[in-house]
Amino acid sequence: MKKLINNPDNVVDEMIEGYVKAYPQYVKRLSDNKRSLVTAKETREGKVGVLIGGGSGHEPAFMGYVGDGMADGVAVGNIFASPPPDPILEVTRAIDKGAGVVYVYGNYAGDVMNFGMAAELADLEYGTKVGMVLVTDDIASAPKKESEKRRGIAGEFFVTKAAGAAAEKGYSLEDVVRVAKKANHLTRTMGVGLTPCSLPQTGKPSFELEDNEMEIGLGHHGEPGMEKGELQPADQVAERLVNEILADMPVENGEKVAVLVNGLGSTTRMELYIMFRRVEQILSEKGIEIHRSYVGDYSTSLEMGGCSVTLIKLDNELIELVNHPADCPMYVQK
Amino acid sequence: MKKLINNPDNVVDEMIEGYVKAYPQYVKRLSDNKRSLVTAKETREGKVGVLIGGGSGHEPAFMGYVGDGMADGVAVGNIFASPPPDPILEVTRAIDKGAGVVYVYGNYAGDVMNFGMAAELADLEYGTKVGMVLVTDDIASAPKKESEKRRGIAGEFFVTKAAGAAAEKGYSLEDVVRVAKKANHLTRTMGVGLTPCSLPQTGKPSFELEDNEMEIGLGHHGEPGMEKGELQPADQVAERLVNEILADMPVENGEKVAVLVNGLGSTTRMELYIMFRRVEQILSEKGIEIHRSYVGDYSTSLEMGGCSVTLIKLDNELIELVNHPADCPMYVQK
Amino acid sequence: MKFTAEDLKTFLKNVVDVMEENKDYLSELDRKIGDGDHGVTMSIGWQAINEKLKEELKTEKDCGKICIIAGRTFLSAVGSSVGPLYATGFLRGAKVFHGKSDLTDEELVDFWVAFIEGVKDRGKAELGDKTMVDTLQPALESLKSQFNQTRDFVAAFSKAVSAGEKGMMSTKDLLSKRGRSSRLGERSLGNQDPGATSAFLILSAFFTTVNSVHTV
Amino acid sequence: MKFTAEDLKTFLKNVVDVMEENKDYLSELDRKIGDGDHGVTMSIGWQAINEKLKEELKTEKDCGKICIIAGRTFLSAVGSSVGPLYATGFLRGAKVFHGKSDLTDEELVDFWVAFIEGVKDRGKAELGDKTMVDTLQPALESLKSQFNQTRDFVAAFSKAVSAGEKGMMSTKDLLSKRGRSSRLGERSLGNQDPGATSAFLILSAFFTTVNSVHTV
Ligand SMILES: Nc1ncnc2c1ncn2[C@@H]1O[C@H](COP(=O)(O)OP(=O)(O)O)[C@@H](O)[C@H]1O
Numbered sequence A, B: 001m002k003k004l005i006n007n008p009d010n011v012v013d014e015m016i017e018g019y020v021k022a023y024p025q026y027v028k029r030l031s032d033n034k035r036s037l038v039t040a041k042e043t044r045e046g047k048v049g050v051l052i053g054g055g056s057g058h059e060p061a062f063m064g065y066v067g068d069g070m071a072d073g074v075a076v077g078n079i080f081a082s083p084p085p086d087p088i089l090e091v092t093r094a095i096d097k098g099a100g101v102v103y104v105y106g107n108y109a110g111d112v113m114n115f116g117m118a119a120e121l122a123d124l125e126y127g128t129k130v131g132m133v134l135v136t137d138d139i140a141s142a143p144k145k146e147s148e149k150r151r152g153i154a155g156e157f158f159v160t161k162a163a164g165a166a167a168e169k170g171y172s173l174e175d176v177v178r179v180a181k182k183a184n185h186l187t188r189t190m191g192v193g194l195t196p197c198s199l200p201q202t203g204k205p206s207f208e209l210e211d212n213e214m215e216i217g218l219g220h221h222g223e224p225g226m227e228k229g230e231l232q233p234a235d236q237v238a239e240r241l242v243n244e245i246l247a248d249m250p251v252e253n254g255e256k257v258a259v260l261v262n263g264l265g266s267t268t269r270m271e272l273y274i275m276f277r278r279v280e281q282i283l284s285e286k287g288i289e290i291h292r293s294y295v296g297d298y299s300t301s302l303e304m305g306g307c308s309v310t311l312i313k314l315d316n317e318l319i320e321l322v323n324h325p326a327d328c329p330m331y332v333q334k
Numbered sequence C, D: 001m002k003f004t005a006e007d008l009k010t011f012l013k014n015v016v017d018v019m020e021e022n023k024d025y026l027s028e029l030d031r032k033i034g035d036g037d038h039g040v041t042m043s044i045g046w047q048a049i050n051e052k053l054k055e056e057l058k059t060e061k062d063c064g065k066i067c068i069i070a071g072r073t074f075l076s077a078v079g080s081s082v083g084p085l086y087a088t089g090f091l092r093g094a095k096v097f098h099g100k101s102d103l104t105d106e107e108l109v110d111f112w113v114a115f116i117e118g119v120k121d122r123g124k125a126e127l128g129d130k131t132m133v134d135t136l137q138p139a140l141e142s143l144k145s146q147f148n149q150t151r152d153f154v155a156a157f158s159k160a161v162s163a164g165e166k167g168m169m170s171t172k173d174l175l176s177k178r179g180r181s182s183r184l185g186e187r188s189l190g191n192q193d194p195g196a197t198s199a200f201l202i203l204s205a206f207f208t209t210v211n212s213v214h215t216v
C-alpha cells in the first residue's frame, strides 16, 4: 500500500482542509465542526435544505456534490464510517432556511443510527423539520423481497440529484422527500470488484482475490460481495450487471433511463467507456431509451478496482430533475 | 494486470465507441475515420478551430475536452502513440470554418512528426491555415536551457483552455496561437509516480519500483523519470514539486496563478486534496494568489499511481480565458 | 465491594489499553466480513476518551458525568455503527450513576443492565443476528440471575464474562443479519463478529478492574 | 540477381513474421527506456500490411505501388514515432521503384539510400542520438561503399546488415538524445534502443529474402 499521505490518522482532516481551500467559491467549513461543510453561496430563505453525508473514502462523494442544484451541506465521517450526530446537526442548523432539511444517506447501520439521532436532536433542540431519504440501490446486498434492507451505493448520485433539483425548484419538504424516494425506488445498482482497497490506517487489502478472480456484487466499502467469480471480459460483466438490474426492475421498450457507469477508484475511464459501450448495446437492443449518461468516478471506494452500473427509470418529473443544471466542485451540468 | 476489457487489440476502438454513445449531445465521430471526433454542435462560421489529440491512455484527456470553450475536435491515437496524419487531417477539414485551425499537442517525437505531416497536407491539399502550439510544460523532461525539448503533460489542459476560450471569444488564428503559446510559456508541471501502469497488450508494468520508492519527474506514458527516490510524506512531495516549479518559473508575491493537482490514474482524490493542501500552504506563504484550482484526474497514464502539480502564471488576458465557461463531457465550468 | 469514581476511570483506561492492543485483531475480523475498520474505529474512539481521562476527567468524581463524557466523546470521535451503540450504552448507564462517586454492587448491576438494554434499543438487533448483542445479551442474563442468586458481584460478573465469551464464540457459526456483514449470507459463516469481540473485551476489562479492586 | 515484385512482397511478409516473433522483446526494450509499446506498435503496423498483402497487394506487380501501400498502411495503422519514420522510408523508396516490377541491384541500393535518407529527413536524428539511425546510417554507408567496390549486392548487403548490427549494439552505450528516452540521461545507458533493434530486424529480413532469391 503506497499512498500520498502524511500521518494516516490525519487523512480525513487534511483532505477536508485541502478540499475547502481548493474550492472556496463553492464550499466553506462551519466554525463549530471542521467536518461540517456547507455551500459558500447564501441559499434562499424558504428553500428546503438538502443534507448529504457518510463515511469518507468515497470521494468525489459526498462532499463533491455540495453546490447549486445538489446538496446544501455535507457531514463527513471517518473513512467508511458514518459521521456522528454532531456535524450532521451543525449542518442541519446552517442550511435550514425555515422550510426544513432533507437528509439523503445510504442504508447502513451506522448511518441509520447517526442520522437518526441527529434528526431527533434537530427536532428536539431546534424544532427543525427533517425529512429522511434512505438510499437502497444495491441489488446485490439483499434479495428483492427484502429490498428495504439494501445498501446505498453509486445510485445515491441520482437520488441526491433529484432532491437537490427539486429543492432548488422550490418544492416543499414533503415533495422533495417524495421525489427523492421515488428516485430511490426507481434506481438500481450492481458492481464488481477487481482489486481491493486498503484503509490508510491498517494498510491491509479489503478483500483477497486471485489474479483471475473478481468479486461480484461487492459493497461500497470493500465489504466482500455476493460471490467470487472468474474474471470475465468487459462485455460479459456488463451483461451480468445489466441483466440482474433489469430482472430486479423491469424496464419496458420505449421507457427512458439515465445510466451511470461508476468507477470504484483505480479503474481507468478507458475501461468504463468499454463497459458503457456494452450497456448501451443491451439497452438499445431492448428499445430502452438512454436519456442521459454519466461515466466516471462518481462514488469510489478509495483505490478499489472495478465498477458499478446504475440505471434509474425516468418519468417526466424525474426527467426534468435530471435535466436541471448543477454546479458543484466535482459535478457541473449545464 | 486485471482490466475490464475485451480483446486488448480493440480497446481503443471500443473505448471511442462507448464514449461517443455516452455523450451524443457533445461529440460525434466523422464517417471518414472512426478515430476522428468533433463537437456535436455546429460551430460558428469564421471561428478558429481548435484541434487536440495524442495517444490514448490519458483519459479524460484528450477526447474529454471537446466542447464549448475548449476544443472543436480530437484525433485519437493508439495507446501512448500519436495518431497518424489521417484522422488529424479529417478533423482539420471538419472544424475549419474559414478562419484556420490551431493544433495543440504535446512535444513528443511522434506527435511532432504526425501533426506536422497533417498540417503540411492540410495546407497542400485544402489550403487550410494551420497554427501549431507545442506543449512543453514538464520541467523534469529537460533542463531550463533546453526548455524547447520539454514534453507536454498535464499543463496541456491550461493551454487547451486558453486556446479554446480565445477561439470562442472570436480571436484570430494568430491571436489564438499567441495566447496558447503564452499559456504554455507560463505553465510548468512536475509529477511523481508511485505505481506503474501496464499496457493492455503487454500486461507488463511500465516501470519497476520497490515498495518504499517513488519515481520523481516521470513521464506521462510510464517513461522512467529523472530519479528514483524514497517514498516521502505527501507534504514533502508537494514541497519538492512546487519548489522545483518555482525555481524554474519564479512567481512574485502578489502575482496570480491557477493550480492543477492532477491524478495519474489510480491515486484517490483524498490523496490529491492532501497534496493540494500543502501546495496551497506554500503558495500562500509566499504571497502568491491562487485564482482558481483544479484537483482531479485531468490527464492520466492509464492506472498509474501518482500525481503532478501544475502552475500557470496568469496575466489579465489569461485570467479572462481561465474564467471563460466550458462545456465538455469531462469538464464543465460555469 | 467498594467501586469508586477512580475505579471507573481505571476501567476506562483498561479499555483504552485493551483496544489499542487488539486494534489489528479487530480490524482483521472486520476485514473478513465487513469493511475492515472496527479496530481503527475502536482505537479512535477510546483514544479520544483517553484524552478526556488525562484532562477534563482527571478530577471528576461524579460517575454519571464520567459516563456521559465517555459516551459523548466516543460518539463524536467515531460515528460509525459502534459510536451510537456504545455511546447509548454509556449514556443510559450514566443515569444509574447520576451524582454518585461510590457505587454499590446493585448499582453496578443496574449500570450493565441499562448499558446493554441501551445498545439493544439503539441497534434493534436480536440475539443470533451476529452482532455485539450476541456477547452482551448472554452476559447480561448471566449477570442478573447469578447476582440475584448469590449477591456476589465479582463472582457473578466472572460468570457473565464467560457467558459473553461463549456468545462471542457463537457468532462464528451464525449467519449475519445486521450491519455490513449481513449481505454475505453463507460467506459470513466461520468468522467471528468484530463487534461481539470488542464487546467481550470491554466486559473483560471491567472484570479485570473489579478483580483488582476486590483483591486490594 | 533478379528481384521481383513477388520477392518484395516476400520481404514484407518476412518482416511481418519477424516483428510478431519479436513483439515482446521490442516492447521489453522500450519498457526500459521508453513507454513500452514499440513491439505492440510494430506488430499493429505490420499486421496491417499483412492484411494488404493478403488482399489488395495479392496481384500487384508495381514495386512502387507496393511500397506506397506498405508505407501508407503502416502510417495509418500506428501513427506513433515509427509510423512517420518507416512510412517516409517506404514512400521515398517507392519513387525509386516507380512503375517497376523487376528490380536491378542498382535499384535495390537506391531504394535503401532513399529509405534511410527519408527516415533521417523525417526524424532529424543524428548518428549517436540513440535511435534507429544508429542502425540505418552505418548500414547505408557500408552498403554504398561495398557495392561501389564489388558490385555484388548480396555480399554488400550482408556487410551492411553486420554494420547495422554493430550500430544497434552501439546504442547500449549511448546517452539518449531523441524520442521518449532522452529524458533519462545517464539512466538510458546500458539499454539497447528499441527502434535501432526493429530497424536491424527489417534489414536482416531483407537479407534473408535476398539470400533465398539469390540461392534459388
Ligand atoms: N444494529 C446493530 N446492533 C448491534 N450491533 C451492531 C449493529 N450493527 C452493527 N453492529 C455491530 O457493529 C460491528 C461493526 O462495527 P464497525 O466496524 O465499527 O462499524 P461499521 O460497520 O460502520 O464499519 C459489527 O461487528 C456488529 O457487532
Ligand SMILES: Nc1ncnc2c1ncn2[C@@H]1O[C@H](COP(=O)(O)OP(=O)(O)O)[C@@H](O)[C@H]1O
Binding pocket: B080, B081, B082, B109, B110, D030, D034, D035, D036, D037, D038, D041, D042, D080, D081, D082, D085, D119, D122, D123, D124, D125, D130, D131, D132, D133, D178, D179, D180, D193, D194, D195, D196
Ligand atoms: N526523431 C527520431 N528519429 C529517428 N528515430 C526516432 C526518432 N524518435 C524516436 N525514434 C525511434 O523510435 C523508437 C520508439 O518507437 P515507438 O516506441 O514505436 O514510438 P513512441 O516513442 O512514440 O512510443 C525509438 O527507439 C527510436 O529508435
Ligand SMILES: [Mg+2]
Binding pocket: A079, A080, A081, A082, C035, C037, C080
Ligand atoms: Mg465502517
Ligand SMILES: [Mg+2]
Binding pocket: B079, B080, B081, B082, D035, D037, D080
Ligand atoms: Mg508510444
Ligand SMILES: [Mg+2]
Binding pocket: C030, C034, C035, C036, C037, C038, C180
Ligand atoms: Mg466496520
Ligand SMILES: [Mg+2]
Binding pocket: D030, D034, D035, D036, D037, D038, D180
Ligand atoms: Mg514507445
